[in-house]
Amino acid sequence: MPPADTPDVPANVQSARTLFDVLECVKEGQGKTVSEVSAELDYARSTVHRHLRTLEDLEYIVHRGEGYHLGLRFLDFGMNARDNYAGYDLIRQKVAEIAETTGERCQFFVEEHEDAVYLARSVGENAVQTDPGIGSRIPLYAASAGKAILAEFSEQKLSDYIEHVTFEQLTTKTITDPDVLREELAQIRERGYSFNRQETLCGTHAVGVAVTDADGRPIGGLSVTGPSHRLKGEHFENELPDLLLGAANELELNIAFS
Amino acid sequence: MPPADTPDVPANVQSARTLFDVLECVKEGQGKTVSEVSAELDYARSTVHRHLRTLEDLEYIVHRGEGYHLGLRFLDFGMNARDNYAGYDLIRQKVAEIAETTGERCQFFVEEHEDAVYLARSVGENAVQTDPGIGSRIPLYAASAGKAILAEFSEQKLSDYIEHVTFEQLTTKTITDPDVLREELAQIRERGYSFNRQETLCGTHAVGVAVTDADGRPIGGLSVTGPSHRLKGEHFENELPDLLLGAANELELNIAFS
DNA sequence: AAATATGTTCGATATCATCGGACACCTACA
DNA sequence: TGTAGGTGTCCGATGATATCGAACATATTT
Known part of the structure; x- marks a missing residue:
């Protein structure tokens, strides 16, 4: 097969993809729980949990009520x-x-x-x-x-x-x-x-x-x-x-x- | 010393910090180059380069003109x-x-x-x-x-x-x-x-x-x-x-x- | 009380993020 | 023209770590 599509660009930060997968998933339907995200993305629960906790520690997402929500720092980014x-x-x-x-x-x-x-x-x-x-x-x-x-x-x-x-x-x-x-x-x-x-x-x-x-x-x-x-x-x-x-x-x- | 402040929460995705450091840096003064970000954050040029490229591949930042800019996906996140x-x-x-x-x-x-x-x-x-x-x-x-x-x-x-x-x-x-x-x-x-x-x-x-x-x-x-x-x-x-x-x-x- | 689901922690392992160095390219400037 | 400094990019080695699965705790339900 020819190198038509470069399926995975080499030398990328792999965990960044995981991270943004999680973020996009949270964006899609706000208030999702660890298990929901894990099921939807097919990552191990522990992996999702780790990312969500990291994102919360860094204050980019918020744990309001039952699930997770995008934080308002993204509003700042967006503006x-x-x-x-x-x-x-x-x-x-x-x-x-x-x-x-x-x-x-x-x-x-x-x-x-x-x-x-x-x-x-x-x-x-x-x-x-x-x-x-x-x-x-x-x-x-x-x-x-x-x-x-x-x-x-x-x-x-x-x-x-x-x-x-x-x-x-x-x-x-x-x-x-x-x-x-x-x-x-x-x-x-x-x-x-x-x-x-x-x-x-x-x-x-x-x-x-x-x-x-x-x-x-x-x-x-x-x-x-x-x-x-x-x-x-x-x-x-x-x-x-x-x-x-x-x-x-x-x-x-x-x-x-x- | 007492465990007063928990300086680094254990079991976090470390590269996430690097990633957001880079993003914040790009946000701060838009149009920054690899070297500028590298100098400001004190990460190796190659590291910053890797992250920037990853972020661009994932379409979260943009390479307009001379330097990098936050992408409009963050506007979507923010909204x-x-x-x-x-x-x-x-x-x-x-x-x-x-x-x-x-x-x-x-x-x-x-x-x-x-x-x-x-x-x-x-x-x-x-x-x-x-x-x-x-x-x-x-x-x-x-x-x-x-x-x-x-x-x-x-x-x-x-x-x-x-x-x-x-x-x-x-x-x-x-x-x-x-x-x-x-x-x-x-x-x-x-x-x-x-x-x-x-x-x-x-x-x-x-x-x-x-x-x-x-x-x-x-x-x-x-x-x-x-x-x-x-x-x-x-x-x-x-x-x-x-x-x-x-x-x-x-x-x-x-x-x-x- | 058993059972299911969910959040959380832990350990092992293969992966990978990081760094420094090297190379190629460009622009000045002499 | 050639040298020097700056930049973007690639590479190799290595120590750090992201991932998974399993196990445990907790909560809610049957």
């Missing part, structure tokens, strides 16, 4: 990771602004480890309810902003991406064919913006644009999402793209000068 | 940890509401590993700028909401706390004497709310109350902070406490029935 993105404040403001003027959901994604990650989000209707789902991930090829980001990738990066990624069928419309994706990206490059017609979620449309830095490399992607019966026709195909292109342009300028 | 607190939405709303009506900063703390951690915060003036500093920590004895929480501790828990904690002098007014603290807590218990007169930061006053669950155990603490020249007299000593007590009561009811 740091978020604020570390140049222009985050500007991005957040712009996202809220677009959500308000359009009355639809607006979000900003960044690319990380070949995934699209929500960095900011706002839901229009009530300005209070902001940032739902921040930090969660979806495949780049299945998000309008994600496709807009992919369209800005160099040929080299794109080839790498297409080779590594495993396409998942989120809906019947999700792009799962490399050639179709390349074709779509070419169109996006030409137009300057991307559409998403029920490729992420049935009944949901979206428009997306890439936001690039001074050197033209993508910082992230901005998109507006809404029900397909509302996002259609002229509004969907012209007005929203124009709005987003303007917003992206403004963002790019502001970020460059901050 | 999970935050949302895991029962009634977080209600808390956030209430905090925003209080900030708006008072025009001062309002925040909600929870206790975790004997620290007060910001769970929600709002700054009054512009409702957009919300949640600054979420996830950061201050000593319980040095925050008004923290003292309110301490006042609800059982004698057992309080004794443990006072024994473990190392008092730090944040300002000249910070309480650093166990007896003074106990005295203060007794007063708070009697009154039902706590004051903070420049004990955290010079020129800053605050009022705090505890929020308890159905069983009377503290969920967290609610407080209003502002410049000492504005928070004084009748307003500070009566109006704000009343407002906060009402808010806490309302919160307690809403959380109990959610």
